[in-house]
Amino acid sequence: MASDTIIGIDLGTTNSEVAILSEGEPEVVREDGEALVPSCVGVDEAGSVIVGRQARNQWAAAPERTVLSIKRLMGTDERVAMGTEEYTPQEISAFILKALRDRAARALGHDVHKAVITVPAYFTDAQRQATREAGEIAGLEVVRIINEPTAAALSYESRSEGSRTILVYDLGGGTFDVSVVAIEEGVVEVLASTGDNRLGGDDFDGFVAARLNGHVESDLGVDGAGDDRVLQARLRRAAEAAKIELSSRPYVRVEEDHVATVAGEAKHLSCELSRIAFEQDVEELLARTMQSVTTALNDADVRPSQLDRILMVGGSTRIPRITQLLAERLGQEPHGEVDPDLCVALGAAVQAGIEMGRDMRAVLVDITPYTFGTSTLGQLYGQPYAHQFVPIIRRNTKLPATRTEAFFTVFAEQEAVEIKVYQGEDPDALKNVEIGSFHFAGLNRRLSAYDEGLLFTYHLDLDGLLKVHAVERATGQEIHGIVENALGRSTGEELAASKERIEGLWDGEAQAEESVDGAPAAEAPPAVARPQLQDILERAERALDTAPDEDREEIASLIARLRAALGEGRDEDAAAIRQNLDEILFYLE
Numbered sequence: 001m002a003s004d005t006i007i008g009i010d011l012g013t014t015n016s017e018v019a020i021l022s023e024g025e026p027e028v029v030r031e032d033g034e035a036l037v038p039s040c041v042g043v044d045e046a047g048s049v050i051v052g053r054q055a056r057n058q059w060a061a062a063p064e065r066t067v068l069s070i071k072r073l074m075g076t077d078e079r080v081a082m083g084t085e086e087y088t089p090q091e092i093s094a095f096i097l098k099a100l101r102d103r104a105a106r107a108l109g110h111d112v113h114k115a116v117i118t119v120p121a122y123f124t125d126a127q128r129q130a131t132r133e134a135g136e137i138a139g140l141e142v143v144r145i146i147n148e149p150t151a152a153a154l155s156y157e158s159r160s161e162g163s164r165t166i167l168v169y170d171l172g173g174g175t176f177d178v179s180v181v182a183i184e185e186g187v188v189e190v191l192a193s194t195g196d197n198r199l200g201g202d203d204f205d206g207f208v209a210a211r212l213n214g215h216v217e218s219d220l221g222v223d224g225a226g227d228d229r230v231l232q233a234r235l236r237r238a239a240e241a242a243k244i245e246l247s248s249r250p251y252v253r254v255e256e257d258h259v260a261t262v263a264g265e266a267k268h269l270s271c272e273l274s275r276i277a278f279e280q281d282v283e284e285l286l287a288r289t290m291q292s293v294t295t296a297l298n299d300a301d302v303r304p305s306q307l308d309r310i311l312m313v314g315g316s317t318r319i320p321r322i323t324q325l326l327a328e329r330l331g332q333e334p335h336g337e338v339d340p341d342l343c344v345a346l347g348a349a350v351q352a353g354i355e356m357g358r359d360m361r362a363v364l365v366d367i368t369p370y371t372f373g374t375s376t377l378g379q380l381y382g383q384p385y386a387h388q389f390v391p392i393i394r395r396n397t398k399l400p401a402t403r404t405e406a407f408f409t410v411f412a413e414q415e416a417v418e419i420k421v422y423q424g425e426d427p428d429a430l431k432n433v434e435i436g437s438f439h440f441a442g443l444n445r446r447l448s449a450y451d452e453g454l455l456f457t458y459h460l461d462l463d464g465l466l467k468v469h470a471v472e473r474a475t476g477q478e479i480h481g482i483v484e485n486a487l488g489r490s491t492g493e494e495l496a497a498s499k500e501r502i503e504g505l506w507d508g509e510a511q512a513e514e515s516v517d518g519a520p521a522a523e524a525p526p527a528v529a530r531p532q533l534q535d536i537l538e539r540a541e542r543a544l545d546t547a548p549d550e551d552r553e554e555i556a557s558l559i560a561r562l563r564a565a566l567g568e569g570r571d572e573d574a575a576a577i578r579q580n581l582d583e584i585l586f587y588l589e
Contacts, residue, residue: 008348013071014173018100019349026349042066043083051099057544061559063233075127097138120175121147122195145463149179151347172314174200180300189365192299201316207281208239310334375429389429416441
């Protein structure tokens with residue numbers, strides 16, 4: 001039945017994909033031959049929401065109306081500006097999820113309301129909950145959240161035979177994970193997992209962009225280039241393109257026209273970057289990933305010689321130096337049986353099939369990458385300490401997991417205790433991440449501190465979300481909680497309001513006439529832009545999708561210059577720029 005259909009979604013930092021089951025096999029949905037949907041959201045000049053490649057193309061010309069890499073803010077209470085409005089990370093992610101949901105619906109021929117969504121293995125409880133909330137805002141019931149390396153292993157399992165022990169090295173646009181996975185008779189069991197939520201392709205782009213900024217300042221004599229937001233967006237885009245090209249070539253030339261005007265003269269950037277210099281820049285970051293590889297192997301008690309395969313996941317794994325480091329460390333070359341960009345979405349579709357009761361051969365056994373515990377009065381390094389971390393569910397425990405520990409009040413007739421919930425590995429609870437706090441009051445004051453005590457139970461479900469239960473043994477009094485103070489957790493009313501807001505914008509019914517604080521929205525471009533200049537801007541933005549590489553950057557540059565001229569009231573400059581754009585588009589359209 002259509003209502004029972006579940007889709008698989010890889011919600012990535014740089015790109016996202018959606019996969020469905022087609023005749024029992026996982027298949028990534030493509031449109032116009034493209035499987036990847038850039039994880040980019042924006043509003044166009046008319047105030048309509050745009051997602052994917054169109055928003056990505058707009059970014060270089062209008063960064064103030066475009067949001068990238070929102071995944072890195074998931075689980076925080078930050079808000080991001082997009083045009084004249086501000087949004088939560090969940091709301092921006094919901095736009096991406098709605099675009100993926102609509103893409104799947106077009107492929108299936110009917111609407112869908114359920115999804116399996118992947119997250120980095122090292123995502124915190126708050127980040128996982130924020131992902132679930134984004135799905136709810138997008139009108140999706142998130143039936144399961146699974147770790148990205150685990151999804152990749154599920155995808156690999158559908159193509160393998162016999163027993164395998166594999167290492168999944170997952171380096172995406174914003175996060176890094178490494179997992180050791182055992183596959184035997186259709187059971188995919190994660191043995192160990194670790195990673196870094198703040199390491200990925202975005203960081204590599206930053207190094208390249210820094211070199212380009214250096215050339216702008218030293219070669220062209222431009223001071224304060226970093227204050228020009230449009231220029232920085234253009235350089236960041238050029239940096240990403242150069243990084244990708246350096247994966248297949250030892251040198252790349254970067255050409256950017258009209259990056260600045262000095263003493264009335266237009267300045268153009270032309271410089272060469274080398275793979276060797278890039279690898280030197282990112283060597284420390286790559287060394288950190290190798291340390292995680294060692295940690296994961298040690299936690300799984302697996303020697304490099306026992307690995308049957310190294311599975312590469314994420315677009316950043318195409319950097320040649322990574323393959324070299326892994327081969328040196330593990331004694332074998334990584335394999336590429338599954339597309340590193342698509343295998344996570346394919347694995348999510350496999351799990352969706354399992355959730356729908358289909359015979360998918362695989363059974364998933366996942367783990368928690370973090371230790372969860374509480375703080376007590378105890379000892380730290382041989383000294384009395386009020387915040388000793390006591391693990392309750394340890395890192396690499398199979399999911400779902402339930403663990404109970406006994407605790408006692410500090411003094412007789414104590415009326416209440418505070419249960420603080422932490423995740424992390426440090427013996428000092430204050431150096432771990434506090435994700436929740438519960439107040440347990442009304443304890444039996446007639447009992448001494450050590451009569452009966454309290455039982456704390458932590459339950460970590462298959463999605464990696466934590467529930468806490470505490471009971472006083474003497475009276476049976478109990479409390480329940482779901483880490484309600486975790487960052488990123490929203491109330492039902494807040495989620496409903498976000499869902500209504502996003503649906504209204506998605507349908508094109510909401511007009512952003514006022515800013516968030518109630519101030520009037522920015523004035524429309526001057527009349528000179530209507531209708532000829534507005535038309536040329538729209539044509540140019542559409543042309544970015546299909547323009548050859550040598551034209552695309554020039555078009556983006558002219559769009560940026562035209563907008564700047566309009567904003568500053570330089571009508572004559574705007575007319576000249578329009579003529580240049582018109583000449584380029586004449587040969588492309």
